[in-house]
Amino acid sequence: MRTEFHQRLDHLASDLARMCALAGVEIERATHALLQGDLEAAEDVITGLAGITELKNRVEHDAFLLLARQAPVAADLRAVVGALQTAADADRMGGLAAHIAKIARRRHPARVLPEEVDGYFAEMGQVAVVLARSAQEVVLSGDVVQAKQILQDDESMDSLHRHLFTVVMGADWRHGVSAAVDLVLLGRFYERFADHAVEIARRVIFQTTGSKLLDGGVGAP
Secondary structure, eight states: HHHHHHHHHHHHHHHHHHHHHHHHHHHHHHHHHHTTTTTHHHHHHHHHHHHHHHEEEEEEEEHHHHHHHHHOOOOHHHHHHHHHHHHHHHHHHHHHHHHHHHHHHTTTTSSSOOOGHHHHHHHHHHHHHHHHHHHHHHHHHHHHHHHHHHHHHHHHHHHHHHHHEEEETTOOOOOOHHHHHHHHHHHHHHHHHHHHHHHHHHHHHHHSOOOOOOOOOOOOO
16 A cells, blocks of 8 residues: 555656746747747746646646545655645746736737847756756755755846846836836746746655755745
């Protein structure tokens, strides 16, 4: 019975890792759509969200079956409940990539980004991809050191977001209110994407060590 239980947990982890991987693919595509004005890429991201949500639904179904049939306690219960929470985080990461793609689609064929902020979004996109891939790996490995690295990498996203906000709110901004609103929203979407990866990392640390980090998590999107 315990062997079957842990095999099912492994299947959950595999699906969760797949969700994180897909979120990484979608944020990379969304960034490309944003920077290049690629309408086809934007449509692919929006359509691709269904695949992540389908996996989330499968994780939820399998996790609830485990809770009902196995009645896990202690660390096993923590792992199953954590899988449900991680599935929600990974699904939101996919949703945030889709939000970015929708802005690119809405503004097409016009460019969303003024040239002077292209570099910020290119770098935020790169950081987001790294975070998603790292989340994929730690979900499978339970590696606490790598999970803590995600928290450190998130600081790069926070720094980029702060600098972007300074540019948009600066006296030299000459692109109007509409462009400023788009950029503030886009920056927030990337920041939230990173925050969900951080939540996954925190959860892995808690499941592995039984200890929570002191600086807390993130709120709802």
